[in-house]
Amino acid sequence: MDITPEAKEKLKEFLQDNEDGFVRVANVPIGAGCTAKFALGVTLDEDKDEDNDLTFTFDNLSVVIDKDLHESLGDLLIGFAPDKGITVSVKT
Numbered sequence: 371m372d373i374t375p376e377a378k379e380k381l382k383e384f385l386q387d388n389e390d391g392f393v394r395v396a397n398v399p400i401g402a403g404c405t406a407k408f409a410l411g412v413t414l415d416e417d418k419d420e421d422n423d424l425t426f427t428f429d430n431l432s433v434v435i436d437k438d439l440h441e442s443l444g445d446l447l448i449g450f451a452p453d454k455g456i457t458v459s460v461k462t
Contacts (some may be wrong), residue, residue: 371395371426371433371440372461377450378428384414385431391416392425392432395446395458396439410458412448 394415397408
């Protein structure tokens with residue numbers, strides 16, 4: 371897993387007031403109800419499953435992902451786009 375410098379700084383800003391929190395890469399819902407879809411994204415989290423989560427550290431920024439999700443997706447890149455915010459994509 372990799373992270374761009376701009377994404378790392380934006381995520382550190384989000385975590386400033388949450389000393390116990392970390393970034394989690396996950397399938398996050400888009401929309402609501404029965405029309406909701408899922409997309410790869412990031413959330414802020416405070417609960418880690420030591421048996422099922424992998425932790426990557428980038429200059430004191432912890433990024434956590436479920437082991438199974440990581441294995442199914444492969445190498446990821448966390449980036450930032452002004453029009454989209456934080457993005458997560460599979461590296462090609």
